[in-house]
Amino acid sequence: QVHLQESGPGLVRPSETLSLTCSVSGYSITDGYYWGWIRQPPGKGLEWIAAAYHTGNSYFNPSLQSRATISVDTSNNQFSLTLRSVTAADTALYYCARLVAVTGSIDTWGQGPLVTVSS
Amino acid sequence: DIQMTQSPSTLSASVGDTVTITCRASENIRRWLAWYKQKPGKAPNLLITKASTLEAGVSSRFTGSGFGTEFTLTISSLQPDDFATYFCQQYDSYSPMWIFGQGTKVEVK
DSSP: OOEEEEESOSEEOTTSOEEEEEEEESSOGGGSOEEEEEEEOTTSOOEEEEEEOTTSOEEEOTTTTTTEEEEEETTTTEEEEEEOSOOGGGOEEEEEEEEETTTTEEEEEOOOOEEEEOO | OOOEEEEOSEEEEOTTOOEEEEEEESSOOTTOEEEEEEOTTSOOEEEEETTTEEOTTOOTTEEEEEETTEEEEEEOSOOGGGOSEEEEEEEETTTTEEEEOOOEEEEEO
């Protein structure tokens, strides 16, 4: 069974860069699917951030495209998100996930750690 | 970009009730719609794909329907575990992009 686990700092200073890594177990990321990130400000709705294929093709929410980068590390079976120039509005639960193109859905989610942007 | 409008934002109901949540797309998305259930402190859980296909292990009390711009999620015979927040999500296969509705909280009346 596929399992996703996020790792990274829980506190980031304003104007700095948020970096998160998602480790995938139980499935090889080179065997297909998109791998991506979704965030949720506390008590609010879900926002898709970015997705990537293991070949390196990547896709972004237009509202975050200028600040976000997604990369895939096939040798370690993990993928990462960086978000530059963060503000308090970027405080959220950050979920890594497996995205299924055939159905257009998201079938596996990580735990979604809280990342707080604060000085 | 395609916009998703989900309603109502909150729905009050009792155990045993049948409830319906609506999701409207700003343009034709054919059947590219999924539904999720989220409990407090947990990640969302996929219920339905392609507007009406139930995920394995999901109760048949959940029914999805619709095509094009209007979609519904119906929960029949509401059970205590069904009190949660539900999200619709649209997939734009051309970009690609994943776009969520605002969510509907189903609460105890």
